Amino acid sequence: MRATIIHAPGDIRVEDRPEPRLIHGSDAIVRVAASCVCGSDLWPYRADQGPEEPKPIGHEFIGTVTAVGDDVRELQVGDFVISPWANSCGQCPDCRNGVQVACQHRAAWGGRDESGHDVEGGQSEVVRVPNAEGTLFVVPELSPQRGGTRTADEELLKSLLTLTDVMGTGYHAAKVAGVGPGQSVVVVGDGAVGLSAVLSAKLLGAERIIAMSRHEDRAAIAREFGASDVVAERGKAGAEQVRELLGGVLADCVLECVGTKESMDQALRSTRAGGHLGYVGVPAGGPELPLGVLFSKNITVAGGAASTRNYIAELLPAVLSGDLNPGRVFDSVMPLENAPEAYRAMDERRATKVMLLP
Amino acid sequence: MRATIIHAPGDIRVEDRPEPRLIHGSDAIVRVAASCVCGSDLWPYRADQGPEEPKPIGHEFIGTVTAVGDDVRELQVGDFVISPWANSCGQCPDCRNGVQVACQHRAAWGGRDESGHDVEGGQSEVVRVPNAEGTLFVVPELSPQRGGTRTADEELLKSLLTLTDVMGTGYHAAKVAGVGPGQSVVVVGDGAVGLSAVLSAKLLGAERIIAMSRHEDRAAIAREFGASDVVAERGKAGAEQVRELLGGVLADCVLECVGTKESMDQALRSTRAGGHLGYVGVPAGGPELPLGVLFSKNITVAGGAASTRNYIAELLPAVLSGDLNPGRVFDSVMPLENAPEAYRAMDERRATKVMLLP
CATH class of the missing domain: 3.90.180.10 (Medium-chain alcohol dehydrogenases, catalytic domain)
Known part of the structure; x- marks a missing residue:
């Protein structure tokens, strides 16, 4: 064979x-x-x-x-x-x-x-x-x-x-982040898992889904899958864009679907105090999680291999x-x-x- | 005044x-x-x-x-x-x-x-x-x-x-770790917050509560508050003691109530795959969370300032x-x-x- x-x-x-x-x-x-x-x-x-x-x-x-x-x-x-x-x-x-x-x-x-x-x-x-x-x-x-x-x-x-x-992995991110009706969701990553996470957030009833994407073809699928907004900015500017889109607060649930230091940083920056970060990006030699930030913002981090x-x-x-x-x-x-x-x-x-x- | x-x-x-x-x-x-x-x-x-x-x-x-x-x-x-x-x-x-x-x-x-x-x-x-x-x-x-x-x-x-x-903080650890009826709980830390976490776990219906304590006076209060077991060992030996007490698996919920590198390590070692770690110990220049361990074990980390x-x-x-x-x-x-x-x-x-x- x-x-x-x-x-x-x-x-x-x-x-x-x-x-x-x-x-x-x-x-x-x-x-x-x-x-x-x-x-x-x-x-x-x-x-x-x-x-x-x-x-x-x-x-x-x-x-x-x-x-x-x-x-x-x-x-x-x-x-x-x-x-x-x-x-x-x-x-x-x-x-x-x-x-x-x-x-x-x-x-x-x-x-x-x-x-x-x-x-x-x-x-x-x-x-x-x-x-x-x-x-x-x-x-x-x-x-x-x-x-x-x-x-x-x-x-x-x-x-x-x-x-x-990929679909089960994106769904895992959304489930462990507690995505549900009325909630705002940011998805970091526009690969197959990130797109699946967008679809999962939609399926679970999220009110607002912001896909962070810089590739127009992937952003188009994200929109088809239920993304209400697409943000191309990164880092602090990306998080500020999220805050503006959500009327002055960051996201209830953030789905990290990449696994790099930058993507986790983006995810943390985008999560409101008391929010949930569901991560499924395989950690690629990435950073350890900064406990001080999690502590003061009461961010719950859940996920991992799905x-x-x-x-x-x-x-x-x-x-x-x-x-x-x-x-x-x-x-x-x-x-x-x-x-x-x-x-x-x-x-x-x-x-x-x-x-x-x- | x-x-x-x-x-x-x-x-x-x-x-x-x-x-x-x-x-x-x-x-x-x-x-x-x-x-x-x-x-x-x-x-x-x-x-x-x-x-x-x-x-x-x-x-x-x-x-x-x-x-x-x-x-x-x-x-x-x-x-x-x-x-x-x-x-x-x-x-x-x-x-x-x-x-x-x-x-x-x-x-x-x-x-x-x-x-x-x-x-x-x-x-x-x-x-x-x-x-x-x-x-x-x-x-x-x-x-x-x-x-x-x-x-x-x-x-x-x-x-x-x-x-x-302290009681609200211990309760926070237990609530965010999802402590409930039938669950096994390990509490790391036997200070006032750790003891409050033991009491909280009992209040929330935990089936088994293991207090990690080396001070007999504090262990006595832990028992009075509902601890079913007290473990004095630390590190790998402590986690193995937990596993043995729980019939071969680690704890469903672990409440970290200290805030040092050692206590967080103890907490992670004591949490079963898919388990929840609720932490309220103020991070004392402690370690960042090791994402690789969390990823492969699907440990949810929640908590922070209560x-x-x-x-x-x-x-x-x-x-x-x-x-x-x-x-x-x-x-x-x-x-x-x-x-x-x-x-x-x-x-x-x-x-x-x-x-x-x-």
């Missing part, structure tokens, strides 16, 4: 790999219907140093179950599944507590499972999924043996694919009905074979997010 | 000062019934450098209104009042949002009001209270002209006095009925004239908290 491998920074190749087989009783094999490149995949791509050895890459994929291990009870061959970016057992105290990202038996896509066996990356034709029942979320409507009669077109694939990561599996049940019906179209964050679709070009396009900001079709 | 003045680190004196008079229409004059020394008063007392000039000190007091300005409508002469540590106007957007500590017109006890006039410290016989109606909370039961028939004995004075700061006025209405009835006795944190009562000894006793940890009676 074909799989995307990172050899070194900037060096992505699609290569032949042995087709994965069941190893553990709790495994499933999934034939990938669509995968994609995540903003965080660009980190090793842009890193100073490459992986010690060539490594499969990708952690966002959807597809069909083609085999299940002996211990698998609920999943069936033929199930169409969404595979959240965080593999999780579903049984340990952290999973039962709803924090699958802290799963004590978590396997790493493109890395190893708990027992040390290799696990494929998501940007592949076929993936072995450890902890299959704790991880995979079945979409019965797309699973014929469960009576499903639909097939997913490209637009639906895109939106389903966002539920593995257990996106939690949100699939909540978001899926609207995706299936077409009321919710988070797949709009994909502005490019390529065959899996073009993965190297997908990385280049995202790295050079020619694309916001690329879907790969095997 | 007599007032406590800090001249330099370690140099506290009780001196004659002019009796304060009304300056603004929104002022009230309060004759102090009781005041006390806060843990945070020990900072300038222990500092390397003293204030530029001798400065009144103290921010926790209760007493009786003896005069009100022309713009005061609700407060009356004769009202027995609780004066929260944070002076606040009650009208600005931050006050209306429930964050009085961020009040845009806040006056500083022992400092200046918005118009630059001196304000007495709370460890005085008489205090001018700017923003009187936004700040003072009336206790009708102790106000004869409102039909109040009670007088406060020393035990009641103690408990009422905690509502100005707007204790918010909690008085909720806590007062139980204090008046005698069901709630936060005043137990006072282990010493002295006349105001002995303020220098009160500071020494707290500095040398011979006392947890000292009430001063004018």
